[in-house]
Amino acid sequence: MRTLIDPQIIPLTPSPIRASVPMATSSVAAGFPSPADDYLERPLDFNELLIQNPAATFAVRIAGESMTGAGLFPNDIAVVNRSLPPKNGSIVMALVDGEFTIKRYRVRGATIWLQAENPKYEDILIKEGSAFEIWGVICHAVRML
Amino acid sequence: MGRHLPCGADALTEYFALVDCNNFYASCERVFQPKLRGQPVVILSNNDGCVIARSNEAKALGIEMGAPWHQHKKQFEELGVIVRSSNYTLYGDMSARVMKTLRQFSPNLEVYSIDEAFLSFDGFDSRMESQARDLRATVYQWTGIPVSVGIAPTKTLAKIANRAAKKNPASGGVYILMDSTEQEDLLGQLKLEDVWGIARRLSRRLNEVGITTPLELRQADAHFIRERFGVVIERIVLELRGQSCLELDEVPSNRKSLVSSRSFGRSVTTLQELREAVSTYASRATEKMRRQNLATASLIVFVETNPFRKQDKQYKASQNIRLPLASSDTGRITAASLTSLEAVWKPNHNYKKAGVMLLDLVPSTKVASTLFDAPDSISSQSRMKAIDAINRHFGRDTVILGSSRIKPKGTLRREMLSPCYSTDWNKLARVG
Numbered sequence: 001m002r003t004l005i006d007p008q009i010i011p012l013t014p015s016p017i018r019a020s021v022p023m024a025t026s027s028v029a030a031g032f033p034s035p036a037d038d039y040l041e042r043p044l045d046f047n048e049l050l051i052q053n054p055a056a057t058f059a060v061r062i063a064g065e066s067m068t069g070a071g072l073f074p075n076d077i078a079v080v081n082r083s084l085p086p087k088n089g090s091i092v093m094a095l096v097d098g099e100f101t102i103k104r105y106r107v108r109g110a111t112i113w114l115q116a117e118n119p120k121y122e123d124i125l126i127k128e129g130s131a132f133e134i135w136g137v138i139c140h141a142v143r144m145l
Numbered sequence: 146m147g148r149h150l151p152c153g154a155d156a157l158t159e160y161f162a163l164v165d166c167n168n169f170y171a172s173c174e175r176v177f178q179p180k181l182r183g184q185p186v187v188i189l190s191n192n193d194g195c196v197i198a199r200s201n202e203a204k205a206l207g208i209e210m211g212a213p214w215h216q217h218k219k220q221f222e223e224l225g226v227i228v229r230s231s232n233y234t235l236y237g238d239m240s241a242r243v244m245k246t247l248r249q250f251s252p253n254l255e256v257y258s259i260d261e262a263f264l265s266f267d268g269f270d271s272r273m274e275s276q277a278r279d280l281r282a283t284v285y286q287w288t289g290i291p292v293s294v295g296i297a298p299t300k301t302l303a304k305i306a307n308r309a310a311k312k313n314p315a316s317g318g319v320y321i322l323m324d325s326t327e328q329e330d331l332l333g334q335l336k337l338e339d340v341w342g343i344a345r346r347l348s349r350r351l352n353e354v355g356i357t358t359p360l361e362l363r364q365a366d367a368h369f370i371r372e373r374f375g376v377v378i379e380r381i382v383l384e385l386r387g388q389s390c391l392e393l394d395e396v397p398s399n400r401k402s403l404v405s406s407r408s409f410g411r412s413v414t415t416l417q418e419l420r421e422a423v424s425t426y427a428s429r430a431t432e433k434m435r436r437q438n439l440a441t442a443s444l445i446v447f448v449e450t451n452p453f454r455k456q457d458k459q460y461k462a463s464q465n466i467r468l469p470l471a472s473s474d475t476g477r478i479t480a481a482s483l484t485s486l487e488a489v490w491k492p493n494h495n496y497k498k499a500g501v502m503l504l505d506l507v508p509s510t511k512v513a514s515t516l517f518d519a520p521d522s523i524s525s526q527s528r529m530k531a532i533d534a535i536n537r538h539f540g541r542d543t544v545i546l547g548s549s550r551i552k553p554k555g556t557l558r559r560e561m562l563s564p565c566y567s568t569d570w571n572k573l574a575r576v577g
Contacts, residue, residue: 053287054242054245055242055243055245055246055287055288056242056246056286056287056288058566058567059567059570059573060573060574060575060576061573061574061575061576062575062576062577063575063576063577064576064577066577077570077573078576082286082287082288082289083286083287093576095179098179098180098182099179100179100574100576100577101576101577102576102577135289
């Protein structure tokens with residue numbers, strides 16, 4: 001497979017998206033060090049806030065209204081972490097019979113269902129033997145206003 | 146490395162794991178398109194030319210690597226084969242994620258290709274298998290990419306172990322090849338070309354001296370092999386015996402030639418455009434050559450028109466050129482390539498393809514100066530090293546020579562391209 005790759009368009013390490021907000025700044029007065037310098041911290045890094053495990057973190061766009069009760073609205077960006085184990089009550093991106101869906105994961109004994117957070121939508125009961133898989137766990141969402 | 150340096154001299158136990166992604170391109174497509182699971186999937190080369198990757202289901206249908214798309218389009222439709230243009234942005238990002246995940250398991254990692262990496266594991270025999278299974282499960286969990294793991298005392302045997310992991314479903318994707326009897330068993334069943342670094346031509350030459358399987362190569366007399374085939378092949382013999390000769394970041398380099406070429410997305414007629422393309426290919430090939438510490442004094446430039454466009458005047462030609470001394474300097478190789486291009490180029494033709502082939506590769510350390518010509522100077526060598534390092538770090542084509550263009554003109558044909566789900570905010574998967 002090696003030689004078949006045209007390496008010219010492989011961005012092996014896409015440049016990370018960096019957004020920063022400085023927490024403390026001071027202009028430098030010649031001669032005197034700023035008294036704030038000792039208190040200077042790294043600027044806020046949104047990657048740090050949203051991405052715990054870069055290798056396992058993906059983003060998807062919310063396309064329906066079934067989770068509005070959990071604060072996920074159409075066109076929001078959901079941050080999906082594939083490395084987290086789902087727990088009862090986690091919001092998950094799941095694969096049910098070949099289709100992706102985002103719902104709240106519910107488990108009681110041997111029963112698993114995906115709970116919608118909008119009364120207009122029905123829960124999905126996972127029947128034994130149906131193709132079901134949790135693709136990742138959603139811990140954050142981003143909304144552009 | 147000195148000629149007589151004994152391999153595997155130190156007693157410290159070190160094991161190599163080769164982690165290889167299964168049907169990598171098809172697997173990347175499947176992460177975001179679950180409907181492709183269980184279906185025959187093929188990926189086409191740049192410009193949707195030919196098949197360059199296949200899912201297991203596509204392999205089972207007998208679809209060959211390199212099958213030209215335009216000839217098989219109808220057959221694929223009838224068979225229900227799902228076809229995708231190659232999406233190197235997606236594959237590159239998924240590759241980086243896999244490699245990042247692998248670093249959790251060993252800090253000593255060599256990214257060997259977009260879908261393969263060697264890891265060194267020290268000690269811990271008893272935990273090796275569980276560690277390898279854990280690695281495999283973690284990569285799948287984090288990235289959605291299935292991998293196979295082969296572990297052995299040498300890189301060459303790790304390649305073979307990996308192959309065994311892929312071929313035996315019972316292995317569960319992990320194959321550990323430590324036991325000497327087991328190594329012999331396995332090597333006896335393989336072909337010489339299945340061994341890393343042995344190409345068809347070399348295997349034919351080995352056949353001539355009565356070596357027909359990797360097992361026979363392992364048992365061959367190492368001195369005889371060195372005398373007859375050189376130190377590189379001797380190292381393969383020792384590696385097959387379990388004596389580690391290749392460290393991480395070392396590859397068996399017995400390449401005799403190297404080629405860089407490409408079909409254009411559209412017909413190209415002007416000399417200027419061909420010059421840009423040939424410059425790009427010359428610098429690519431030279432960079433590949435430098436990576437193996439090789440140099441060349443002989444190269445060929447070729448151009449051809451599109452044989453499928455019957456209405457076009459057809460032309461196909463190549464021109465060999467020799468340099469006074471072997472070089473691995475991009476400037477020298479590019480200048481020679483352009484001289485050679487000017488000799489083959491004829492106006493009023495619609496060119497479809499061009500390329501540069503570097504021949505008679507020699508170790509760059511063995512280039513001696515002559516009365517009139519000096520080998521690449523130290524400053525040229527360090528300049529090239531710097532360019533390579535920058536391009537590796539910041540992405541290909543960050544630093545290029547003036548004559549090449551960033552992307553050979555002619556838009557890429559990618560009719561069945563999947564979205565860049567993991568790198569483009571505007572292409573995210575939409576989930577309800």
